[in-house]
Amino acid sequence: MRVAASGLNHLDLWLRQGQPRPRQLPMVPGCDAAGVVAAVGEGVSAWQPGDEVVVNPSLACGRCPQCLADRSVFCPQWGIMGEHYWGSHGQWVVVGEANLVAKPPASSWEEAGSYGLCGLTAYRMLRRARLAAGETLLVVGAGGGVSSAALMLGLRMGARVFATSRQAGKRQRAVALGAEEAFASEGEGPFPVQADVVVDSAGAPTWERSVRSLRPGGRLAVCGATGGGRAQLNLPRLFFGQHEVIGSTMGTFREFAEMTSLLPGRLPVVVDAVFDLADYPAALSRLQSGAQFGKVVLRHPA
Ligand SMILES: [Zn+2]
Structure with missing residues (x-):
């Protein structure tokens, strides 16, 4: 997938402090992203090149009893893209087909590329409450x-x-x-x-x-x-x-789809500031300052 925009999260700051330590270095951070499918691997049927998509950063095995019961947050192999695995603050990223949803057409790249982790977390939390x-x-x-x-x-x-x-x-x-x-x-x-x-x-x-x-x-x-x-x-x-x-933390694949389905009706994503990908350090500083309201987002070169 070619990344058009990727959002920052507090996880970016934690990761920079080695919390958690990346499994291997180098490591690309970044949990949230929206972009365009560039190529598909063998067996992929849900997407084709050119599709505009949003990444769900949740990673789970998809086969265990928890995953099959739509409780993927309790999967023993549960993880987050950009924390446990290579993330989205790069021009390209490889993503499993189950981790994509169609980009809501009315949302900008910056909105679509930054609602994932926080929107999912907020949605599950309010649902559970x-x-x-x-x-x-x-x-x-x-x-x-x-x-x-x-x-x-x-x-x-x-x-x-x-x-x-x-x-x-x-x-x-x-x-x-x-x-x-x-x-x-x-x-x-x-x-x-x-x-x-x-x-x-x-x-x-x-x-x-x-x-x-x-x-x-x-x-x-x-x-x-x-x-x-x-x-x-x-x-x-x-x-x-x-x-x-x-x-509560993160959410299931079904919750991600439900939350995304609210966006076409213009559930607004609050975007605070947009930086070029190359200005990631400045974007991190913005997040660290605590001055932001909403999401700090990276715009990627076309
Ligand atoms: Zn599982």
Whole structure:
């Protein structure tokens, strides 16, 4: 496949720090991509050269009981392109046919090439948290790839969406995208809203406030710990509130197809900035700075 655009993820930053250590070097990072099928291998029937496609970065064996039950996230051989295997920040990439979906025609290359990992993660998380129309969703730390995807998906699912950020500009952006209100992330006590579902990928810094913002019966979904990985849980609050804490990461192949099917109806992918492939270091710096809202994307030479 010739890559037209590939998206950055926090995984790019972790990988650069050797977390995890690549199985072999050299190693091309990059989880997300959209592009054009250039050639097909023996036995490929789903695609032909010229097809415009999007990569699902999930890798699984496709044969074990978990895979056959559409629970590929629990496959013993489960992995992520760009983490465990050669990734998408190159002009060409080899991908299994099961890892492609057709590019939504209304999406730009930059949108199509950057929604994969974060969109999938946000979609599975909200699905597992059983977010329903009319419920209240609080997205903590709006601005990151998963949180901006959760915000857009939550709106699309008919929820009332609220957001938090440390930065005033990001709070304004969240409201401009459709959040009812956005609050400062710092402070004590619950956020000024009681939510059915709270999505928190910051971890330690916001954990206490997130838990205290749950309604009775509320669900706290965790898919990251960018600000620290250890938190305390007040057990009486958990059981008296009948709360659930849900850990979630990535998603299944069916969830990827479902999430992609939402894009033609213009589920917007929030693209923060586009860099040329050769400017990958500058794109990494943008991600590291934490100033971005949405996805940082690489545009590849034609
Ligand atoms: Zn498997």
